[in-house]
Amino acid sequence: MESFEVTKRHDGDVVVLNIKGYLDAHTAPRLENEIQSLVDESRYNIVVNFSDLIYISSAGLGVFMGFIENIRDNSGDIKLTNMNPKIYRVFDLLGFPTLYDILEDEGEAIKKFSLNQ
Amino acid sequence: MSSKKTQYQLKIPGQTDNLELIRLFVAAVADKVGFAADDVSKIELAVDEACANVIKHAYLKETKQPIDVVIEIDFKKLAIIITDHGKGFDVKKISKQDVKDYIAEMRVGGLGIYLMKALMDEVEFNSQPGVKTQVKMVKYFLKNGELKLAEEK
Numbered sequence: 001m002e003s004f005e006v007t008k009r010h011d012g013d014v015v016v017l018n019i020k021g022y023l024d025a026h027t028a029p030r031l032e033n034e035i036q037s038l039v040d041e042s043r044y045n046i047v048v049n050f051s052d053l054i055y056i057s058s059a060g061l062g063v064f065m066g067f068i069e070n071i072r073d074n075s076g077d078i079k080l081t082n083m084n085p086k087i088y089r090v091f092d093l094l095g096f097p098t099l100y101d102i103l104e105d106e107g108e109a110i111k112k113f114s115l116n117q
Numbered sequence: 118m119s120s121k122k123t124q125y126q127l128k129i130p131g132q133t134d135n136l137e138l139i140r141l142f143v144a145a146v147a148d149k150v151g152f153a154a155d156d157v158s159k160i161e162l163a164v165d166e167a168c169a170n171v172i173k174h175a176y177l178k179e180t181k182q183p184i185d186v187v188i189e190i191d192f193k194k195l196a197i198i199i200t201d202h203g204k205g206f207d208v209k210k211i212s213k214q215d216v217k218d219y220i221a222e223m224r225v226g227g228l229g230i231y232l233m234k235a236l237m238d239e240v241e242f243n244s245q246p247g248v249k250t251q252v253k254m255v256k257y258f259l260k261n262g263e264l265k266l267a268e269e270k
Contacts, residue, residue, distance in 0.1 A: 025169040026133035055140075057165045058228035086158055093235045094228055 003027075006034045014045045014113050016106060020052035023060035032063045035078075039067065044076020047109040051082035056090055064100065077101060079109035125188040131168070131176045131201065139168050139186060146188050147195060151258065159236040160195070160256055166229035167199045167252050175203025175250060194238075194257045205246030 004027035005020040015038055019031060038046060048064075064078055071078055079101045083091070091097060103109045127142045129135050144161045152160065168184055176182050185200040234240045239255040 022137065024133070024136050024165060025173065026136055057136075057162060057169065058232055059169060061228060090162065090232070093232060 004030060006031055008034065011047075011110050012114065013043075014047055014110050015043050016047045016049055016110070018049045018052060022055040023053060024055065024057045025059035028059040028063050031060070032066065035063065035067050039070065042074070044071045044074045045113045046071065046076065046078045047106055047113075048078060048080050049082050049106045050080065050084070050087055051106075053083075053087055056087050058090075058094070061091065061094060061096065064096075068100070077113070079103060079112065081106045081109045121191070123190045125190075127186045128183050129186070131172045131179075131182050131184045133169070133172055135184075136165055136168060136172075139184070140165055142186065143188065143197065146190075147256075150190050150195060152195070152256070156256060160197070160254075163233045163236040163240075163254055164197055164199070166233050167197075167254065170229050171199065171201040171203060171250075175201045175205070177204070193259075194255050196253060196255045198251055198253045200249055200251045202249050205244040205248070205250045208242045208244050 003021045004023055007018045007020070009016050009018075017031075017034060021027070023031065035046065038044075064080070068078055080091075081103045082105065083102065088102070091100070091102065096102070101109070101112070103112075125142075125146050127139065129139060140161045143164045144157050147157045147160045148154075164186065168186070171184050182202060185198075187198045187200070189196045189198070230240075233252075233254060237254040238257050239253075241253045242250070243253070244250040
């Protein structure tokens with residue numbers, strides 16, 4: 001069966017979530033729970049690395065929409081990195097690149113957080 | 118020119134853990150009939166969005182009711198008809214949705230229909246509340262394919 005996995009690691013004040021597999025209406029609640037637990041711990045500097053993500057539907061994009069306002073209100077951000085062209089196209093179709101910080105590389109995203117502090 | 122249609126059908130319980138099977142079915146048929154990988158992934162995502170909407174909005178996550186996915190292939194197009202027997206909705210309201218409002222307001226949900234329209238060549242809703250609701254989505258094999266094939270006559 002296809003699957004979805006989230007793994008979490010810390011880089012200073014930044015939390016990096018690696019997402020892997022298929023992110024759809026069935027698996028999106030797992031990512032939602034993971035980000036909710038970060039918000040509950042007042043961790044607002046979040047990088048999501050998409051390098052191992054194969055598939056995303058709007059349910060996956062909805063997860064980021066659900067948190068971004070609260071996180072930015074707390075001086076944080078969700079930065080999205082390492083998307084393959086197929087995944088990026090879905091974000092692009094919905095106009096996300098103008099509203100979200102989508103970067104080529106995870107390291108670049110972590111550096112941007114440290115520059116802002 | 119032959120008007121013969123080939124039909125493929127999947128009837129499956131409307132629950133989110135079946136979205137994967139629905140995608141596999143649709144992608145396999147689209148690939149088999151000759152769509153390029155890029156179009157296969159567009160068709161797969163459009164159908165996922167349609168079925169996820171049925172599960173969430175028509176069936177309100179009540180999992181016992183089926184979703185019927187029919188794919189019809191003819192010489193110029195692939196048509197997918199997704200039928201549910203959920204609560205239905207006012208089709209006129211759908212056509213007035215503007216994705217910019219959703220994005221600007223960071224509102225969760227409501228993006229699926231916009232994606233379906235962006236990914237497919239035609240999307241049409243037909244809802245008879247309490248009876249059935251259908252969404253029909255079409256992808257042509259070629260842009261202007263009708264004209265090019267007509268010239269072959």
